[in-house]
Amino acid sequence: MKVVGFVGSPRKKGNTTALVNEVLRGASESGAQTKVFNINELSIRGCQACYKCQTPEGKCVQADGMAGLYDEIFSADAVVIGTPVFMFQVTGQMKIFIDRLFALLYLEDGQPGAFRNKIKGKRAVTVYAQAQPDTGLFASSFDLNEGVLGFLGFKIQDRIVAGGMLGPDSAQGSPSVMEKAYSAGAALLK
């Protein structure tokens, strides 16, 4: 079993990284192989809307930091997608990554709107870190993000929202949210 994490924070040692790593630790201690990628480090360009990926075998034609990530997703049994909240939403880095996951879809017979999935029901845990203590504040934004991930073929198993995360070490000082992250990882492949 393989679980791959993607972190959409520019802080390499911030809260999102700590929480995603904790989900992965839970998965690892339940027997999974794990890996994590920091999207911010990978120089990933926005989707160029060429639609070349939109056939059953179609791949993204851009040769950048995203290129290796498609096979990581195809070969994973589950993924962990973590992002800080920036301006009520996922970070720009995470939005670009998700736009590039357009290549997980194809248009049946090239028909407009006839999207089909290249992955189906791949398990996913989402992780959000935010400064605001009220973890319900951005729920509509998280619902939208997970609607997109569902459309792309992921099955969301769990959502971790860490509130009150201002400094980069806040998550490390919040045992309850770290425990939730660990449990989500431990349950991910059961």
Ligand SMILES: Cc1cc2nc3c(=O)[nH]c(=O)nc-3n(C[C@H](O)[C@H](O)[C@H](O)COP(=O)(O)O)c2cc1C
């Ligand atoms: C540009 C920017 C925008 C932010 N917008 C929000 C926001 O809308 N709501 C919120 O609660 N926190 C906001 N924050 C705070 C971060 O979400 C918070 O510090 C988070 O823990 C950062 O995660 P990280 O340590 O993984 O980078 C923002 C931070 C930055 C730098």
